[in-house]
Amino acid sequence: MSRILVAECKQEISSFNPVPSLLTDFETLWGPAFLDYHRGLNSEMAGALGVFAARSDIELVPAYSARSITSGGTLAAEDFSQLAAEFLALVQAAGPVDAVYYSLHGAMAAQNESDPEGYLLAETRKIVGERIPIVISLDLHGILTDQMLRHSDAVVVYHTYPHVDFATTGERAARLLLRIVDGEAKPVTAVVPIPALVRGNELITATGLFGQMIRYAQGIENGAGGLSAGMFIGNPFTDVPELRSNSLVVLDGDAARAKQEALKLAQDFWAVRQQLHQPLISLDEAVARTLANPSGTVILTDAADATSSGASGDSNAILAALMQRGYTGSLLTPIVDPGAVVEAMAAGVGATIRTTVGGGLDRGRFRPLPVTAQVRMLSDGDFVSESNGAIWRGGPTAVLQIGRHVVVATSRPVSLFDRSLFYGHGQDPTRFDAVVVKSPHCQPHFFNTWAAQTLHVDAPGSTSANLPYLGHTICARPIFPLDKDVVFEPQARIYQR
Secondary structure, three states, rough: OEEEEEEEOOOOEEOOOOOOOOOHHHHEEHHHHHHHOOOHHHHHHHHHHHHOOOOEEEEEEEEEEEOOOOOOOOOOOHHHHHHHHHHHHHHHHOOOOOOOEEEOOOOOOEOOOOHHHHHHHHHHHHHOOOOOOEEEEHHHHHHHOHHHHHOOEEEEOOOOOOOHHHHHHHHHHHHHHHHHHOOOEEEEEEEEOOOOOOHHHHHOOOOOOOHHHHHHHHHHOOOOOOEEEEOOOOOOOOOOOOOEEEEEEEOOOOOOOHHHHHHHHHHHHHHHOHHHOOOEOOOOOOOOHHOOOOOOOOEOOOOHHHHHHHOOOOHHHHHHHHHHHHOOOOEEEEEEHHHHHHHHHHOOOOOOEEEEEOOOOOOOOOOOEEEEEEEEEEEEEEEEOOOOOOOEEOHHHHHHHHEEEEEEEEOOOOOOOOOOOHHOOOHHHHOOOOEEOOOOOOOOOOOOOOOOOEEEEOOOOOOOHOOOOOOOOOOOOOEEOOOOOOOOOOOEEEEEE
């Protein structure tokens, strides 16, 4: 029997969100409960568990699962220290193992550690030793660090954006790990750092230019000698020293070819970097086009307040601008505002309250908006994700009617890359004239395929696609598009244990 230890630690943060994340923003599990949670989900761990379950000679050793309820600001120092101590204590308690699979994100950062995932891997090596194979899976928005690469045997990365291949990524990682355990593969990894940060429609893998590179990477991975390949575009909002894009190729023992293929992917990416960058329209223009929309629903993409990317979620910028212009259509928008929810809870369903919405968290960017609202619904904020079937938790939640506008106000940030929050609170986006979507990209059928038009708004916020606006101070410079005339001299780094 081979004992395989499994664990996960997943969070994506924005360094520009002034509200720190806390350990209470994570759901933590261990032992059998950790495995039970994932059964039937579209998650990396679920995919890996399915592969391991098909082998009668595998004994699973579940250690620790820490999953953030949603993305947020930089994790507080004491909270990361506690999380890391709990994680590593259970790895230590597992005893001797033959292999390790970690499901990680890659865009986490703490006040006392810029590379939390790399730190956990380095400490894991001290526990399990240098000869035990470790395979990790990462989001393609992860920041691929030297520490991660030195302490893992291989890295597997998502191939889709918007992400739909959670489970299949876990399956790929598990199959690769078993090949190493069985003595069938000796991974060699080539990585090419690319001084570029990109955010835009051309990153949609089904339709955009980025998808061409992903399909080439898939050809490498699925071809002779292929073990893993892909592209990392990083999370532009996690301002840490190794923030950038990267190409990744993992082959069975062939360093020369891995280097060649990684260089090709990197050069192809660099050649189209300008096209991968998101064009935005001003808030004023977005309001004018919404006012002039003759029929159908306008999707107002507010990626600057994307909670799944680490924003605070309390932006009221689009609502305030439309109200100021006297917009008479119906608008649906999510806003994080625990204070307004408390007032709504106290007043009860059907009551009319005078309160403010938004502007209570990221106070440097937003101001509270005074409104008179009717309380239409109250809930505990738990609802089922249409993306993966998991329970998402927005905390106590109130649906507030402000004239023809509806605000779904949550007490805490929750992922908004699908329609779950709206449907979970009785709101059908197709019945509104305008909908604020706080995510850079969603699966097309969620909004874009039925909307009259989609407007990518240059609004304020800690996850703005207008990257120079954010004010990076830590990542290596120069880097596109923060600096002009960036020179790219591609060099491959080789890793092999």
